[in-house]
Amino acid sequence: MRGLDQLIKYGRATFGNGGDRLSTDRIATAITEQPWRVVLVFLLITGLFAGGLAGGGQEAGTDQFTENLEEQQALDDMEEDFGLEGRPESGSVATLFVSDERNVLSKTSLLRMIEFQDRVENKDDLRVESTTSPASLIAQQLDPEADSPDDYERAIEQATTRELEKAIVNADEVSGIPVSTDFTRESGEAKVAQIAVTYDTPPSADDDDKAALQTETAELTNKIDGYERGENVDVFGDAIINNENQQLLSDTSIVVFPAAILLILVFLLIAYRDPVDLALGLFALLMTMIWTFGFMGYAGIPFSESFVVVFALLLAVGIDFGIHSINRYREERSRGVDITDAMTITTGQLSGAFLIATLTTAIGFGANLTSSIGQLRDFGLVSAIGILFTMLIFGIFLPAGKVGTDQLRERFGIPMFGTTPLGNEDSILGRILAIGPRLARIAPAVVLISALIFGAGAASYGTGVDTEFSQEAFFPNEDRLEQYEQLPEPLAPGEYTFMAVLDHQEEDFDQGFISSVTVYVDDHDIRSASGIRDLDRAHDNPPDALKQDHRRAEADSLVTVMEEQAATNPEFKTTLDQADSNGDGLPERDVDQVYDELLEDGDAEEYVTSDRSATRLVFQVDKDADETEATNAAKEVAADMQMDASATGELVVFNAVTDRITSSAITGLVISLALTAILLMVAYWWLEGRAVYGVINLVPVIITVAAIAGSMRYFDIALSAFNAPILSVSIGLGVDYTVHFMHRFVDEFEAGRDAHDALEVTVRGTGGALTGSMLTTVGGLGVLALALIPLIAEFGILLALSVFYAYAASILILPSTIIVWDRLDKWFHSQNLAYGWQ
Known part of the structure; x- marks a missing residue:
């Protein structure tokens, strides 16, 4: 134990109190003394990753999610039994x-x-x-x-x-x-x-x-x-x-993505206020994307819709890291510090914050590696790797590029713009940012308790979030479509017909987008009278989600084929009547003879196999039923049958996949939150000797996640396969914002400042960078809310809210949390007590 204590003391002496001195000093020296060599190395690495951009290919559809599902296995068995597997579309x-x-x-x-x-x-x-x-x-x-x-x-x-x-x-x-x-x-x-x-049409069409x-x-x-x-x-x-459907994405892209890029450029220009710094920040963002998606190509991970989340996440974190680096550097330069020393101070102070934010976010997303779904495992891996790449590029390349370009501008007399940091005390923003520390002076306990009550209420309210995933979520928002139609060419959307068609189906033909569910019966008893009677009973008193007429399900099955053939074929009706001893229209004897004549009609082959060992019942779904209700109805029918039956079909499989994704996402959220808490406490204990800093850091993050869950229910946004990672994203973004604030406060506080004074310095310096990052991310990515496709629009809303909540929690709640801790800490020490974890 004594040896372990000495090792920890040595580690803290070497790595603690200001960061990893060995590696940070070497990196800072390379950045300030050989900036162009650093830039060249990163450019060469970028070229290598660019070679992998085309390697991963693309992947779409749900096949990647259906492995090992019971419902998918039943569907495969049914298609094999009825000769449907691999049947080409010939018409x-x-x-x-x-x-x-x-x-x-x-x-x-x-x-x-x-x-x-x-x-x-x-x-x-x-x-x-x-x-x-x-x-x-x-x-x-x-x-x-x-x-x-x-x-x-x-x-x-x-x-x-x-x-x-x-x-x-x-x-x-x-x-x-x-x-x-x-x-x-x-x-x-x-x-x-x-x-x-x-x-x-030919099969090749x-x-x-x-x-x-x-x-x-x-x-x-x-x-x-x-x-x-x-x-x-x-x-x-x-x-x-x-x-x-493809046109929808194209029409959305023509309007939304240029608007997003324009807004990001505008906000970055406001944040950087210098064309050279803006170019550096944009190029660093581009490098991050090339490294990440190049890695996907080399790893053989195909690109799919879910990786849009990764793109947005890296963009948000990259913007944040970039603005923090430039803003902190300008703080030192505004005090008259030269280029080299200013960047040395900046990298020394921000390296710890970048490291903590990166590791907590990477480990949080890495929690998805525990998922049983390959797509979510890929998402977790790519997200974690992408965050690490972001730290390297914005923690090393961007500072080196800034030093190199500033030295050239100084040498050749090229003017510099926007040299003052965001949020200095003389600015309007600086006065606005001081609200958090002022509240912390007046009533910190009230602010903290109110925030915790709000978080608990939002989390409780958020438990009522729907988890359905409707096909209609891919249909355009009709009000938004009318707005798009007012735009001039080439921004005006093309013609869409399927909204009118859907109205006809629902209003005129009592049909929703979901048409049917299937119950697959794999049981030799269907050759018996009791088996046929079991099939007939499956039509009676169906669940409300299934269409019915006089308490009889509207379905296509062996029984309905038998009824139809008896109505149109006198010979078959005679055979059936002879086999029907009680007049219920079903055979009680000579069942094989009934089957022999029934199978002479090609329609019967769609509902019973030639060896009479399997059959299927296709139930029509009520227009008002959603996927979950229709699936549960099919499962209820299958469970009530005496024979071996199971619910299947594409709808049932898709619903099972959605449940699986949602379950994995929630499990990943819990693991992510737990690992983030542990890492924050360990990191602050190791670097600063105070694990409690990690707990303080986590309070606003938990409130942010709770607020997102509550907002999803308030805005009627269902948790789906597309937006399920938003909760993990909110942890990553929340940690990113609070770590920058907390780490700056710790630096100022440990340097001997009073807690209130340290907060004032923190909010003027780091608060300005957080504001610039928040406005850029919310404005740029929040414009996705204007998308024609509801799923994309909802994701844009959630992403913007997540960033804003993380920012607001850092600026308004974290100062009061710190002051409450400071007062408790002083009280404990006045009572000669000490934290066991400190």
Whole structure:
């Protein structure tokens, strides 16, 4: 133990009280005496990392998150059983929504549909395989031999009003006509109808090829008298929607990213107030991005949407580090200190703060390495490495570049601008920043207790944050879209159709974006009468999230195929009746014979395997249900079945992935907070001999995280796979702001100043740099709130709030926290007590 105590004393003597003297002195010497050599080394390293920028590739989709999920395994098994695995998309489908406020089933409107079908089917370059509309279905009831648009037109034109009304009822009874829910057989009227167009596209056709066909189809509608696209005709096509999703990001980028860059430049120019310093800061930010994403390339980590968070984080921390370096250097220069000595003092004082902020942030993000999700592990690794790169570039390269350029400017008489630091006591900002220390003089305990109560309340309120992840979050904000449309070219957005289509689906057809969930049954009992009865019971009294009619689920299954075939095939009905001993429409005996005849119909193969060992039930989802409700409903149905059943399908898998990501993010947050607290206490104990500084440092950070959680619920922002890391980001940014403030205070306080005087010096010096950093980050990245895509807009809001809360907590809460500690410390010492951890 004695040897350990001596080692600790030696370590403190060597590394403590002002930082790592051995390494810091050597770095400071290199920065001040050989600045251009340092710059050259960093430029060479940058060139090496630039070689890895194209190496990682890109990755999208949810496959990377689904490994080892039970729901995904059930989906894989089902696709393998039903021959769906790897099936190429050989075709494409477009759907037209045709509106007529009077009656879309009038003879005039039906003839208009037939004219459209005739045009698209006879246009060779459209590659139309078939079309279906209410008009063609009704015409086939009028003339069972009709099989072309000419036949349909003749049948409808020759029909009397009474014959047409009867054909409408018959068509709905036989196959159901695709019209809006306001239709009734008694009235024979509806306001909206669907026309389906199927294309014969090769497997090699991509979205652009399919979108071209679907777009040309949409344009054809304008050539038909009475049709006008965007007015009473809307076209839905999978390829069109995919293109519009890409267009969304493009339209957002054209407006938002230039605005963000412009605001960052403006605020950095205000903060630096010197073109050379501005260029140095921007180049350092660029180097940080090159190093980080070059590392990703060499490590083989593909770029995906979640790494936008890394980009924003590095930008925020880099801006902060850069402004602190330049501002602290200017403090010394304004006192008349020469270039070399000013930078030596700056690096000596900031190195400790940079090191603590970097290590706590890196370890916090590194907590994601414990996640079971590869994507989050990659996020944690890249974030941690990126923060380390940021410290090296802004802690060594930027100071060296500043020394080198200032020496050249001095030598050649080039003028310098903005030499005074931000927040000096004679400035307006300096007087505003003094509010925190003034409150700490007047009522520090009141400020601290109020902040803790606020934090506890915000955290409690924030526990009610939703965790759903809706596909509609990718749809544009309609109000924002209207604002974008007022912009001049080329800033005005393109045309979007899927909002109108979604309105039709929800309002006219009682369909939400989520269409169905699947229950997969892998059990040989489906060959038995009890198994079929179990399938039938699964339709009864479904959960509210599933569509139902008279307490019976709207679903496609082996049972519904059996019912439909019995209604249309007399031979099968005879076989089924003979096997049905109790008149419930289900076979109680000769089940295999029923299966034999049933499988002669190709539709049955979609719901039962050829060996009759697996089946699936596809339930329609209520339009008002979200992903979580639909998933839980499918799981409830599967759990209530006697056979071995499981909920699956893309929706169920995606929901499970979202839950997994959210769980991992929350676990990472807890680990991050715990490790950050430990590291802060150890770092301050090691460097200054006072672990309590770490505890003080952490108080504003915890309040910041609580405030973010509360704000998410207040602004109705759900925790999703995209923004889940924001809580960890808030820890990193919070530590970054409080460490700079706390470390400067400790330097001034340990130098012999009174706590209040040390706070005054800290807030005028470091407070100004924090303000410049906050305004730049909030203004530049907060502009993402203007994005068309809600997910990006929400992330921009959360990032801006996180930075602002971290700043406000540092300026307003941390001074009072320090004074409360100082008073308690003096009281303890007056009582001849000592902290056990100090």
